[in-house]
Amino acid sequence: MAESQHKAPEPIKVDEKFVEHAADACSGLTPEDAEFMRRYEGGTGKKVVKKIGFQPLSIMVVLCLLAHIDRKNIGNAKIEGLDKDLGLVGNQYNIASTIFFVPYIIFEVPSNIVLKKVRASIWLSFLIICWGIVMTCMGVVQNFQGLVAFRVILGAGFFPGAVFIVSSWYPRHEFQQRLAIFYTASAFSGALSGLLAFGIARIDGARGIAGWRWIFLIEGAVTVAAGLVMPLLIIDTPERAKWLSDDEKRFVDLCLRLSGVRSNIKEGDKFSWRLLFKTMVDWKVLLGIILAWANSVPNAAFKFTMPQIIKQLGFTTAQSQLLTMPPYVCGGIAAWLSGRFSDRLSWRMPFIVGPMSVLLVALVVLFNYSKNVEDNVPAMYVGVMLAQIGIYPLLPGISEWTGNNLAPSWKRSIGLAWLLAAGNIGSLIGTNIFLDREAPQYPTGYGVALGIICLAASCALLMEFCLWKSNKVRAQLSEVEIRQKYSQDELDAMGERRKVKNCRAKWKLPNPPAASGAAIDGTGLVAFGFAVPPFHQRAKPAKANAQGASVGTEEELVGTKSRAVASEVPIIDLGYAVYQGSVHEGSSSLYNFSNIRYGEPPVGDLRFAKPVAPKGRNVTLDKGDVGRICPQAMAAWEVYTSFTGPDFLSGKISTLTEDQKHALKEPSDLKIPIDPRETEDCLFLDVVTPIKTFESPLRKLAPVIFWLSGGGYTTGEKGWFDPAGLIKASYASSSEGLVFVSANYRLGALGWLAGSKLDQETMVANAALYDQRLALEWIQENIHQFGGDPTRVTIMGESAGGASIYHHLTAFGGKDKRTLFQRAIPQSTGWVHTANDKLENDVIDKFLALAKVPDLEAARKLSAEEVREANRLLISNSDWGTSTTGPFVDGLYVPENPDKLFAEGRHCQDVDLLIGFNEDEGLIFTSPESNDDAGYRKFLESTYSNASPETLDHIETKLYPPVFDGSHGYTNQTGRASITKAESEFTCKYGFLQAAYGNRAKSYRFNVYPGLHGSEMHYTFYNGPERNPEVDEGIAVGFQKLLTSFAATGNATSLAVPQGVPVYGEERRMLYIGNEGFGIATDETVPERCKFWQSGIYL
Secondary structure (H helix, E strand, O other): OOOOOOOOOOOOOOOOOHHHHHOOHHHHHHOHHHHHHHHHOOOHHHHHHHHHHOOHHHHHHHHHHHHHHHHHHHHHHOOOHHHHHOOOOOHHHHHHHHOOOOHHHHHHHHHHHHHHHHOOHHHHHHHHHHHHHHHHHHHOOHHHHHHHHHHHOOOOOOOHHHHHHHHOOOOOOHHHHHHHHHHHHHHHHHHHHHHHHHHHHHOOHHHHHOHHHHHHHHHHHHHHHHHHHHHHHHHOOOHHHHOHHHHHHHHHHHHHHHHOOOOOOOOOOOOHHHHHHHHOHHHHHHHHHHHHHHHHHHHHHHHHHHHHHHHHHOOHHHHHHHHOOHHHHHHHHHHHHHHHHHHEEEOOHHHHHHHHHHHEEEEEEHHHHHHHHHHHEEEEEEEHHHHHHHEEEEEEEEHHHHHHHOOOHHHHHHHHHHHHHHHHEEEHHHHHOHHHHOOOOOOOHHHHHHHHHHHHHHHHHHHHHHHHHHHHHHHOOOOOHHHHHHHHHHHHHHHOOOOOOOOOOOOOOOOOOOOOOOOOOOOOOOEEOOOOOHHHHHHOOOOHHHHHHHOOOOOOOOOOOOOOOOOOOOOOEOOEEEOOOOOOOOOOEEEEEEEEEEEOOOOOOHOOOOOOOOOOOOOOEEOOOOOOEEOOOHHHHHHHHHHHHHHHHHHHHOOHHHHHHHHHOOOOHHHOOOOOEEEEOOOOOOOEEEHHHOOOOOOOOOOEEEEEEOOOOOOOOOOOOOOOOHHHHHHHOOOOOEEEEOOOOOOOOOHHHHOOOOOOOOOOOOOHHHHHHHHHHHHHHHHHHEEEEEEEEEEEEOOOOHHHHHHHOHHHOOOOOOOOOOEEEEOOOOOOOOOOOOHHHHHHHHHHHHHHHOOHHHHOOOOOOHHHHHHHHHHHHHOOOOOOOOOOOOOOOOOOOHHHHHHOOOOOOOOEEEEEEEEEOOOOHOOOOOOOOHHHHHHHHOOOOOOOHHHHHHHHHOOOOOOOOOOOOOOOOHHHHHHHHHHHHOOOHHHHHHHHHHHHHHEEEEEEOOOOOOEEEOHOOOOOOOOOOOOOOOHHHHHHHHHHHHHHOOOOOOHHHHHHHHOOOOOOOOEEEEOOOEEEOOOOOHHHHHHHHHHHOOO
């Protein structure tokens, strides 16, 4: 029988309809849909993303380009003589420029209502053909009346329809940069319009037709041609995309639902006049209308007046046409950059108020220097460019900000139309504030624009405040309470008024959930098949109600950047589970997130198998108060050396206790008390992070240390050391501090079996290495939620944990293309000489015999107690200095011995290393029986079992001869065996690493008393004299700062070592840390002996 599960955390009391199938709180994803999403994990989903790309957007961009060229080419036509040929006087040009905004205002909303009733591709194509015909006819007008007649029917309805189509294809948090690209077409249309006008006007007089008429005729004909083919190119919705398969369409639909773009209600034709009225009076729409109107005033003013402003600087007509291009290009780039960073930060207000501030500066510059244009040409032109930089980011941001707060899609469609209609009212004003009679100073134009932008900035700040206030009100109810009160259909019907937090989506593939679930704070779910929360976004602290349920904070549901709700119990949603932190016991400035699952329980069919990432969706709030560690076992010799061995060997004690003597004689009788936390369901990790990480949404992500505990591959757990002191020291080199992650991994026979007797289909050799790798992958996908930077990860470990690092550096023989860490700090470690297949299978046979089963498949059916006892017996009988199990060559993750892989360059290249050794690494691995020549020979035979007798003779007589005068580094037989062990498996390994990594590999030697294997751990995790009274505080803090400096920057420095750890080089220099402090020393290992160990002859 497989092991029973530990007691789960106290569950939240919720309504059954909330728990059943763990239905997704954001989208109501069914188990069938969730299973479907799982199948699209990885490459399949990526292909769909790549397939969609910018295809729907690109068509809209082209049409937007045409629309804006056709709207604004009247300005280009004017400087080519339109006003003179038609006899325009007074403000007739302004009237002709303005009049087309009237139908825009009137018909924007009705047009989008029709668009929801008729296929968008058909309706927009009809509009395009109509305005193309109108544009062509403008080329034959003869008077002011004809010009006005055609301008009044030019292009109403296109823009809100196009924006709605774009919004229907992309997740919310990818939408603004897409919308910015769409509106960037407007900016580039200004540049292109000037260029086209410049070119077309060169045929002035051809066939007796004036140049300005050719502008209308040619550009109008191109538009008509485009409209004729658009029904074939415009794709209304993903469901109508013939280039998507049925499964791909379903995938996109589910992703859009998860992102909140779509509702689960089949909306059909659910328009109502009540909905129209409610949209009109919605306070978010009203504020959005003011913002759009205020933006459109200077936008339209500059759009139609900029050619004249530039011409008045003293340029010719042709030069003016060309000089309109750079400002528009700058405006387009600014719009795209603003949208990109706004999407990344999920915060709209700064990217609206910021450009408004730039526009204010531009208006002041232009107004001030227009009094003397001739002497201030550069300043005036820079002012024009700044104006476009300030104008063009505004409309995409305002549209996104408002649209993200409107649901369902009918309301979004109508709201966006109202927004753009209001913008046209602003355009109506903007085209009439720059009066010809006031040129070139235009006091009315600059003054009105200046005042309106000040009003707009105030409205943007008001909207930010109102949205923040709305978030705060919504946070008063927990999601559980909301779910108990409303059904999913009722919540969907509420649209953006619902209190359940919305999901967020990115065009980036995540690990899709096995079953969807309730989003606590709008993060951690999967939307559009992409990682949620998105790039550079982490969860914020959330309050907890009486039941412990998160009431989180809300993000794009109401459109503003979430703020941290004042609380001491942050809650983070990982998609598959929700975890609540606590204030760290060792430091009130840290949060501790304990016992976070990173892998499915490795029991039953997963025993001896590769670990599997968490599946499903657990709606229970997990406070991490159920501790778990993997089953432990100890060799009999370890019990001896761990407690009395060093003192006995050094002569401090002369006798062993009776229990110790018996343990050494009868290892099988050694029984270590079972820790109640031991369980095979042990793939959990802890995260310790500074509280400051949750205080600011814009706080820089902190470097990450991923810690692997030692323990001879048979003992060890994530909670052995408290990182509070290490994090405190990290502030010396990083203002963000650091995030510390430690993980359990399987031990003994449960984690380290290898050999051909493993079922290659259902089992895996070195399963523990895959556990560690899965934890590293978890960090890449989730650590940003805890304030950690996934691009600055340092893997750090001691003893067996440090040795594991070398196998990750050489994983798959250097063919591992995924970057899981950037730096490594292996401490007090080397790597064990991995066994051959025969020895690996011998270990399996011993385990099976002790378990009393014929094969490993049968061992999978053993109870937890039975497999734990077999593992205990296997490990307790280990030869002295060994642990029986550990990393073995498996031909895959460990394709060869690390010695060979490093020597051949088959390793991860782009990593910085800081390698640490203790002065006397070998002593605790040295048997007391090696105290004479016969004992030393027996030690060699057991430690280097693959070596030939001739090789052992060479080691015994040439490398480590029985000379005890100190000339060879030892003064007795025990020291002789100890240094042999240390150099062969620890200190001489640095030669491989220095050759492989050059100056990127640096080393220190730790010799603070007693300087034994693992001694530096007390200094690595020092946390004040009250906790570590025996530790020298100055050395400990200096050492910690050195380690954390390396993790943060790649340079190991501190006040104690300002110059940093030296480059090894030909002088073989390394950092020396002793009782007297820090210094630079020469490597004391004997080169000739190290060359032998590096040759691999003994293997």
